[in-house]
Amino acid sequence: MLNTTYSDDVLTVYLNGEIDHNRAAGIRTSIDSQLNALRPKRLELDFSKVSFMDSSGIGLIMGRYRSIGLIGGELKVRNVPENLERIIELSGVRALGVLR
Amino acid sequence: MNTTNEMHLRFLSKSTNEGFARSVVAAFVLELDPTISELADIKTAVSEAVTNSIVHGYRRGSGTVYIDMKITDSRKVIIKVRDKGAGIEDVEQAMKPLFTTAREEERAGLGFAVMQSFMDNVRVSSTPGKGTVVTLEKQIVQLK
Numbered sequence: 142m143l144n145t146t147y148s149d150d151v152l153t154v155y156l157n158g159e160i161d162h163n164r165a166a167g168i169r170t171s172i173d174s175q176l177n178a179l180r181p182k183r184l185e186l187d188f189s190k191v192s193f194m195d196s197s198g199i200g201l202i203m204g205r206y207r208s209i210g211l212i213g214g215e216l217k218v219r220n221v222p223e224n225l226e227r228i229i230e231l232s233g234v235r236a237l238g239v240l241r
Numbered sequence: 242m243n244t245t246n247e248m249h250l251r252f253l254s255k256s257t258n259e260g261f262a263r264s265v266v267a268a269f270v271l272e273l274d275p276t277i278s279e280l281a282d283i284k285t286a287v288s289e290a291v292t293n294s295i296v297h298g299y300r301r302g303s304g305t306v307y308i309d310m311k312i313t314d315s316r317k318v319i320i321k322v323r324d325k326g327a328g329i330e331d332v333e334q335a336m337k338p339l340f341t342t343a344r345e346e347e348r349a350g351l352g353f354a355v356m357q358s359f360m361d362n363v364r365v366s367s368t369p370g371k372g373t374v375v376t377l378e379k380q381i382v383q384l385k
């Protein structure tokens with residue numbers, strides 16, 4: 142499933158493979174249950190191992206922005222591969238100030 | 242402009258078929274020697290259209306998703322993604338970026354925007370109660 146690390150109030154989730162509608166729900170449930178259990182100050186979504194993503198991935202990012210916001214934390218999206226840059230730019234995720 | 246190859250695919254509206262459908266389409270384009278980026282664009286656009294048929298078209302139950310695909314002698318790829326599902330009341334509104342009828346399912350409302358940005362041409366024709374046809378076109382550049 143998903144590799145995650147937790148230290149110093151930071152939950153890092155290493156996403157992988159193809160993120161589409163078929164996989165989004167499982168990833169969402171897995172991340173949200175960890176958010177509720179650990180209540181981290183920051184959620185970092187690492188995209189370095191993601192090979193494909195469509196708008197379901199954007200929905201996943203936006204949704205996690207909301208879930209971490211609900212528990213008073215912040216979201217970071219990191220290591221977006223070059224081939225996903227266009228969809229990320231088109232989505233308006235950059236305007237949330239979460240990219241790094 | 243003559244058709245040099247064509248392919249037809251039909252499958253059940255199960256979300257596990259989203260990856261299958263975009264991979265088949267990508268494999269079919271390979272004869273044109275597309276760049277990795279052209280291939281990724283086509284895969285993403287097809288994923289959007291197929292997901293829409295599954296998520297919105299067949300919202301009330303399962304059905305069949307159809308893909309009809311052509312390659313022309315001018316290296317154009319024409320892909321039709323069809324469903325016999327719910328249809329769209331107002332296509333113009335549906336195609337606006339961020340418009341979605343499924344916000345609570347974490348849909349971003351960006352599928353059509355992605356298709357338009359990644360393909361050269363996108364046409365949508367839909368009849369409420371009858372279904373939807375999305376036509377995606379892309380010119381594959383000739384590399385020397």
Ligand SMILES: Nc1ncnc2c1ncn2[C@@H]1O[C@H](COP(=O)(O)OP(=O)(O)OP(=O)(O)O)[C@@H](O)[C@H]1O
Pocket residue numbers: 196197200289293294295297298299324326327328329335336340341342343347348349350351352353354373
């Ligand atoms: N095949 C279809 N059948 C019925 N309705 C559709 C179909 N495709 C799109 N729609 C309608 O058009 C709207 C916009 O589609 P679009 O793909 O742009 O966004 P979305 O699917 O809602 O969200 P996202 O694609 O970002 O996950 C949908 O919310 C839905 O109401």
Ligand SMILES: [Mg+2]
Pocket residue numbers: 196289292293351352353
């Ligand atoms: Mg969509």
